[in-house]
Structure formats: structure tokens, C-alpha cells
Amino acid sequence: MSDGRSTEIVSPTLDRRSFLKTTGAVVAGASLGDMLLARQAPAQTKGTSLRILVWSHFVPAYDVWFDKFTKEWGEKNGVKVRVDHIPHLELPARYAAEFAAGAGHDLIYFVGQILTGQYYRNLVDLSDVAEGLGKKYGGWLDASKSAAQVGGAWYGVPDFFISIPVLWRKDLFASVGLGEPKTWDDLRKAAGLLKGKGHPTGMQFSHCNDANHNWRALMYCYGVKETDPSGQNITIDSKEMREALKMGKALYDDGMTPEVFSWDDASDNRFLASGVASWIHDAISAFHSTRITNPKVFEQTFVVPEVAGPGGRWNVGEPNVWAVWKFSKNIAGAKEFIQHVADNQKEAMEASLGYNMPFMKDQYKKPMPYLGKDAKLGALQDQEKITAFLGFPGPMTPAAQEVVTTFIVPDMFTKVARGAPIEDTMKWGVGEIRRIYAKHKAS
Amino acid sequence: MSWWRTPTARRYFFGYTLLAPAVLYVGLLVGLPFLFSLYLAMSDASVGSPVARFVGIENFVSALENAVFYTAVRNTLIFTFGAGILKGLLGTTLAFLLLQPFKGRKIVRALIVIPFTLPIAVSVLGWKWMFDSQFSVLNWALSRMGLIGGYGSPDWPVWLGEPGLALLSVMFVNVWRGFPFSAIVLLAGLTSVPPEIIEAAKVDGASFLTRFRKVIVPMIAPILFIGSAFDTVFTLSDLSIVYLLTNGGPDGATEILPTLAYNTGIRGGALGRGAAISLFLFPLLLPAIILLLRTLRRKQY
Numbered sequence: 001m002s003d004g005r006s007t008e009i010v011s012p013t014l015d016r017r018s019f020l021k022t023t024g025a026v027v028a029g030a031s032l033g034d035m036l037l038a039r040q041a042p043a044q045t046k047g048t049s050l051r052i053l054v055w056s057h058f059v060p061a062y063d064v065w066f067d068k069f070t071k072e073w074g075e076k077n078g079v080k081v082r083v084d085h086i087p088h089l090e091l092p093a094r095y096a097a098e099f100a101a102g103a104g105h106d107l108i109y110f111v112g113q114i115l116t117g118q119y120y121r122n123l124v125d126l127s128d129v130a131e132g133l134g135k136k137y138g139g140w141l142d143a144s145k146s147a148a149q150v151g152g153a154w155y156g157v158p159d160f161f162i163s164i165p166v167l168w169r170k171d172l173f174a175s176v177g178l179g180e181p182k183t184w185d186d187l188r189k190a191a192g193l194l195k196g197k198g199h200p201t202g203m204q205f206s207h208c209n210d211a212n213h214n215w216r217a218l219m220y221c222y223g224v225k226e227t228d229p230s231g232q233n234i235t236i237d238s239k240e241m242r243e244a245l246k247m248g249k250a251l252y253d254d255g256m257t258p259e260v261f262s263w264d265d266a267s268d269n270r271f272l273a274s275g276v277a278s279w280i281h282d283a284i285s286a287f288h289s290t291r292i293t294n295p296k297v298f299e300q301t302f303v304v305p306e307v308a309g310p311g312g313r314w315n316v317g318e319p320n321v322w323a324v325w326k327f328s329k330n331i332a333g334a335k336e337f338i339q340h341v342a343d344n345q346k347e348a349m350e351a352s353l354g355y356n357m358p359f360m361k362d363q364y365k366k367p368m369p370y371l372g373k374d375a376k377l378g379a380l381q382d383q384e385k386i387t388a389f390l391g392f393p394g395p396m397t398p399a400a401q402e403v404v405t406t407f408i409v410p411d412m413f414t415k416v417a418r419g420a421p422i423e424d425t426m427k428w429g430v431g432e433i434r435r436i437y438a439k440h441k442a443s
Numbered sequence: 444m445s446w447w448r449t450p451t452a453r454r455y456f457f458g459y460t461l462l463a464p465a466v467l468y469v470g471l472l473v474g475l476p477f478l479f480s481l482y483l484a485m486s487d488a489s490v491g492s493p494v495a496r497f498v499g500i501e502n503f504v505s506a507l508e509n510a511v512f513y514t515a516v517r518n519t520l521i522f523t524f525g526a527g528i529l530k531g532l533l534g535t536t537l538a539f540l541l542l543q544p545f546k547g548r549k550i551v552r553a554l555i556v557i558p559f560t561l562p563i564a565v566s567v568l569g570w571k572w573m574f575d576s577q578f579s580v581l582n583w584a585l586s587r588m589g590l591i592g593g594y595g596s597p598d599w600p601v602w603l604g605e606p607g608l609a610l611l612s613v614m615f616v617n618v619w620r621g622f623p624f625s626a627i628v629l630l631a632g633l634t635s636v637p638p639e640i641i642e643a644a645k646v647d648g649a650s651f652l653t654r655f656r657k658v659i660v661p662m663i664a665p666i667l668f669i670g671s672a673f674d675t676v677f678t679l680s681d682l683s684i685v686y687l688l689t690n691g692g693p694d695g696a697t698e699i700l701p702t703l704a705y706n707t708g709i710r711g712g713a714l715g716r717g718a719a720i721s722l723f724l725f726p727l728l729l730p731a732i733i734l735l736l737r738t739l740r741r742k743q744y
Contacts, residue, residue: 092710096490118712119491198595206604207692257595259576261693262604270577276595398489402711406511406703407692414694428510439505439716442487 045333046078052337053105055088055112055320058162058285058355065351073340079333088112088209095119098325106328107337110156110321112209113405114147114389114396120155124324129335130154133342138362141384146395147319157338160348160356161317163383164213166307167272167287168279171300172199180302184221184247184309187279191255194278201255201279202271204263204410205417211263211410212390213316214281218251219244219409220388223311226403231394234437237430240311245416245425247309252417261414273297283318284377288353305379306386317357317387319396357383399440408432483718490712502719511695511703512720518610519699519727522685523678526617530674533618534625541626542633552630555623563620567687570616574602574688603689606696613685613697617678628670632663668739675731679724700724 052070057063067083074081084105086094092113098104099122110116116123130148134140140158148156168181168190176193178186191201204211219226222244225235252260255278259267269286271277273293280286284303291298306315322341324334341348345358346369354370354377364384371377391400403409412429416422446452484502486495506512541552558566573580582599585591591598602612636659644654660667682701685691691698691706700723708717 092490092712096709096714099490113710113712115491115712118489122491200595205693207690211692258601258604260604262574262576262601262609262689264571267576274577276577398712402707402713405706405710407690407706410692411694414692418694432510435505435508439713 045330045336048078048330048333049080049082050074050107050330050333050337051105052081052083052107052109053091053094054083054085054109055091056085057352058283059288059352062348062352062355065348069341069344069347069351070337073337077336079330081337102327104325104327106324106330107334108323108325109159110147110323111318113401114156114319114321115398115401116148116156116321116323117150117396117398117401119323120150120153122326123155124326124328124331124334125153125155126157126322126324126335126338127154129338130157133157133339133360137342137360139360141359141361141387143317143387143389144319144359146389146391148321149395156321156323157342158359159320159322159338159341160345160352160358161319161387161389162283162355163305163315163317163357163380163387164210164217164281164283165315165380165383166279166281166304167284167301168304169199169277169297169300170302172197172278181279181304181307183307184218184251187307188247188251188254191251191278195255195257199276199278200257201251201277202257202260202263202268203251203281204265204268205252205261205414206263207407207410208263208265209318210265210268210282211407211413212404213318215244215248215409215413216390216392217281217306217314217316218247218309220314220316220392221307221309221311222247223309225393226391226400227394229393231391231397231400232437232441234430234433236433237426242422242426243310245413245422248413249416272301284353284355284380287377288355301376303376303379305383313386314388314392315383315386316392317383317389319359319389320356354380357387397440399437402436402440403433406432406436408436480718480722483714484722486715488714488718490709490714495715498715502716503722505716506720506723511698512723514695515691515698515700515703515720516723516727518695518697519679519701519724521610522614522617522699523675526614526621526678527671527674529614529618530622530625531671533622534629537622537626538629538633541630552627556627557623558620559624563683564687566620567616567684570612570619571603571688574612576601576604604693606693609689609693609696613688616684616688617681620684621674621678625670625674628666629663632666633659635666636662665739668735672732672735675735676728679728 054066057066063085070081070083073079088111091109091111092115094104095108095115098108099119130140131154143161144158148154148158166181166187172194173179173181173190175197176190178190178193181187181190187201194200203214219241223240224238224244225240227234227236268277268280268282269289272280272282272286273290275294275297287298287301287303290301306313322338324331328334342360345356345360345363348356349358349369349371352370354368354374357380358364361384364381366372366381368381371380389396390404391397394400408429412425415425415428483495485497485499487498488495537555541548541555572578577594579602581602582591582594586593586599591600593599600608603609640658640662641654644658649657680701682705685697685699685702686705689697691702700720704717704721707720708714711717
């Protein structure tokens, strides 16, 4: 008969659970050291599943390799892996949907828009993974922190960055008595001479990713600093920015045709492959695709890591960063997989035909995979010394990302190229950037 | 006997029960998202911040301080009403053509709705190729016909690069996609007009235009207004065509409120400001819909 009070019932099942918990912990503790040495996924990931969201890589062969690589890792470690590839432009909407739902992929990937700063409160602190990898591979490049750290903690682990060098036609340059371009002035001169011969150049003056990268490369080479190193204070309103805008207009007037106002990210690839372009400023996927579509043009296409301006030589890379939601159902598996990918960076570089540039210093030992074997791409083995990311020299903060996604910088170059006075354009552009930074500071 | 047991009460109860699913549907799928977007617009919500602070009308003020916003409003109005008028004209013409008896009319009627039924991403990507600055099939055809010069010549149109042409191009794709729908809606209306009324008007000596204006339009007014209302809503909130063709470029030439809201709110992560920009569609849309519905009520026979 009950007296109305709750009665604690000691269940034999509970005892068994306690026993299993205790013994499990002892076994796990004993084997941890061995597992760390053997770089095997811990037993706790066995029988789990891991959903990975990545973009559709610009080198399709890489995706084929990645899917196979992932499958093999899953089979070896008893993890059921599912990889979803979606176009990079669709990733931000997917992140927003997954965050709102509190469910989705266990391991996600930032590319195009680096939203580490936006989502860090909801991402797993991956400092243990990043610092472990840094120690193992000679340390991270300084630029890595810009894309993956918030407040000194790693909320993302950089995977690779995409380099965006100059691809130039040796035969066409030679036809006007020019050799390998070293400076932006060289590029301007070449384009000016070759445009009249039916070989203009082109950089996107439109609302696409490449427009954001390419014009910033020119800006940084002209000494423009978008913000101070803290990323909090805008420093773009400078003499250097005015000079960069002037150079942008000169490049357009001398060497381009109006079609650049309509270009998307792939237009310059086609422009090169068609045999029309004298030079373009694009990732080496354009180089590789020309190899297939127009071997004659490919033969004459060479690569310069970046040309110099009065402020030095800066190439604007596109980082690719792993991140793990806090609501991920397999955080341990996700961490293991990130480390596994980093440990196989050489294989990844080969599979991507040298497209994936590593983030850790030891991975730049020459000869680098693929790049070290290709005479034309060999110069990219020093790319880490000149790489900066969007928002330079500040980190890729949410404010910096909003400036990127609203295409303010490409629009400034477009206005000036179309004849708007530089001062009016500066007033407009700097005003827009200030407004965005002020909103982010206030929130 | 209490009122609740009367036949009137039962009739009311039965009526409201039948109405309930529709009210629930509108409430859940339209009302709640609208209230949520209002909440977002009045907060400093970002895509990654679960806790948002109430900021009042700050986001609306911020939108009004943004120079691009005014360009987007102007373009949105041109895009919506320009495309709407063209769809109306082309749709009416097509509907009258399809009304005429000819061999294979059923097949043609089925074929013309293809642009409307194709997945928008597929059809827009097709147009992207047709508007390509270098490989545009339109340009190559015009060039072969001798109407324009060759690639690289000054009169080679850069459809998505010149501000006026770019806005015209995105409008054109919207019209191409939407006017078969307008035609089908009108066709449904036209076929519902009793032929004897048209014949009577003919006997009275009414010309085609008089018959159209004085007989047909008043009779199909409800269908016309509902079609127009739907079309205005769809066009005003259409993100896909502009996003896929130009993403609002070059230099804001095709920027419309949906692309500005998406790039600010989702890609840029500033959900609050993105929601505020998208809510500016509401005051644009509301008077248009009220006007249409009021006119519709007055025109009903």
C-alpha cells in the first residue's frame, strides 16, 4: 500500500548500466593513448553516422576523390558517412536554415562567405583540433586566424584556400614585345597593346565572388588597408584607395570591353579558353579547363602568382573552413574526420590538381604535391607568403562579410570605370561601409 | 431552448467548421511568418545569434539611409509594373489567338505553358547563356543577319552589362516566363463568355475594340483582377530571375528589394536588416492589392 510518498525502486537494470559505464570508461581511458598514436577514430564513433555538407568543388575530379576518400574512412572506422555537395552560393542559405531548425549536417564547410564570426556562438570550439594540427605541421599561416578564429579560439579549422593568380598568354605578350608581367602596370600595358589586336583582358565589374577578390587584390597591392588589424576601424578612405580606383579605370579604359560588366565567376574562364583573353586574374581551375577545351591556348598560358603594385604583392585567397554545429550528433566523428583530411592534405592537393592550397607551414615544403611537378604552376609553391583574405589586414568579421556580400567594392570600381568622379565614389562607398560597420558595432 | 441549439447556431457552427482549415492554413503559413518577419525586422537578429535585442524601427531607418535601397525600390517598381503591363498585353494577344479555331490548337495550348512549368533555375540558366557577353546565341544570330557587328564591335549588345539593357533583360525573362500564364487565365475567362452575347454585340454593330472594352472585359473582370493580383505578388517578390542572372549588378542596375534583402539578411547575416528591407515590399503591395480587390468588388455583376 502506498503512503503517498515516492518510493525509490532500485532496479537491477540500473546496476548493469552503472557497471557498463564504469567499465566502459576504464576501457576507453586505457585505449585513448594508443588511439591517438595510431590516428584511428575512437571506438565511440563506431556505429555512428556523420553527415557532411561541402560545396561542389570547381575541380570536379576533386569531388570524386573526396567522396571515395570519405567512404573509405567511414568503412575503416565503422562510421556511416553521407556527403552532400551543393553550389557554394547556396551554402549561406543552408546554414541559416540548419541553424534555425537546430538540426542538419554534423560537419559543415564555409567557402565564399566565411561566417565563422556570425555563427561562432553555435559552433563547437575546435581549438584542440586546430592547435594539435598546427603543432604537427609546423604552425598555421598567419592568415588562417582571420577566417577561423574568434576571440582567440578556433571555431573553424581551415582546410585549404583557393589562390587567384594571373593567367597570361606568353605568345600574345611576346607579339607586342613583352615578357612575363611583374607589375599591375605591366598588365595594363599589355592589355592596352593587345586590345587593339583583338585580345583584351577582363576582370569582373559585376556582382560575383571573383569581382570581390580581383579588385581587392589590386587594392592590397596598392597598399589599401580595409580596416586596422583589429577589424574594428575602417581605413579604406585613403590616398591608396583613390590610386587603386584610378588604376582600375585605366585597366578598363585601356584593356577591357564593356562585357566585363556582365561577367559571372566563370566568364573569364571561357574568355581565356576562347583564345580571346590576353590575361585574366582567376583561380587555376581556368587553367585546367583550358587544357581540355583549348589545348593550343593552354600551351601558351602561363601563371604568375601575383603582380606587384606600389604597396607590394598581395594575392587575395578564398579560404575553405570546416566547422561543427553545437547541435551536431557526432562531434567526435566530425573532429576525427577533420584531422583525417588534414593528415592527407598531400593526396587532396594531388586530387585537386594543385587547386587546394594548404594552410599549414610544413605543407609548403618543396616540391609540393602536384605544383612541384608542373613547371607552369611551380611558382605557386610560395603563394603562402603573399596571401591575404577579404577584409585585410583585419579578420573576416561579420561586418567585413556584409561589405563583401553587398558588393560595395566592385560597385566602387564599376562607378569609376563608367566615369563617376573618384571623390563622389569614395564618398558613396566609404559611407556605405561606415554604415555597415556602425550597425555591427551597435549590435 | 438556448440559442446554441437553434438551427441558425448549428448552421453557423457548420459554416465556421468548414472555414476553419482555410483560416488555420492562412494563419499558420502566412500570418505567423509575417509576424515573425516583423519581429526580426524590429530586432538586431543575425543568422547566428539566437538572442535578439529589440531595436524598434532602427532597421527601417538603416534601410532608408542606404543609397542602394532607393535604387532597389525604383527597379522593383519598374520590374513589377513594366513586366506586368507587357505580360498583360502579350497574354491578351495570345489568348485571342488561341481562341481562334485552328488545327492542333490543343497541342499549341499545351506547349505555350512550358515556360511557366519549367523549373525556374533551368530556364533562367538557359537565358543566362543566351545573354552571355561572348557566346550569346541572340547576338550571333543578329550578327549573322547583318543587324549588328561581330563580337567585340561597339554595337555588340552586352545584355546583362549595360544598366538599361540589364534591367530590360531580367524583365524580359520574367515576361517570357509569365505571359503564358496570363494567356491561360484570360483564355479561361474568354471561353466563359457566352457566344450569343458577342454575336448580339456584333449585330448591334460593335467593333472588335468596342466588344472587347464594353462586353468582354466587364464580363471577365473578376478573372482579370485575380490574375493581375497574383501576377503582381509573384513578380514583386521574385528573387530567382535577378539573383541568377545578375545578382543585382552591375553597380545596382538590376538590384531589386528581394535581392538586396537576401544579400543583406542571408548572405551577409544581418537578418534584422534583411527582414526590414523585405518588409518594404508590403506597403508597395498592399495598396495595389486593395485597389484591385475593391475594383473587383465594384465590377462584379
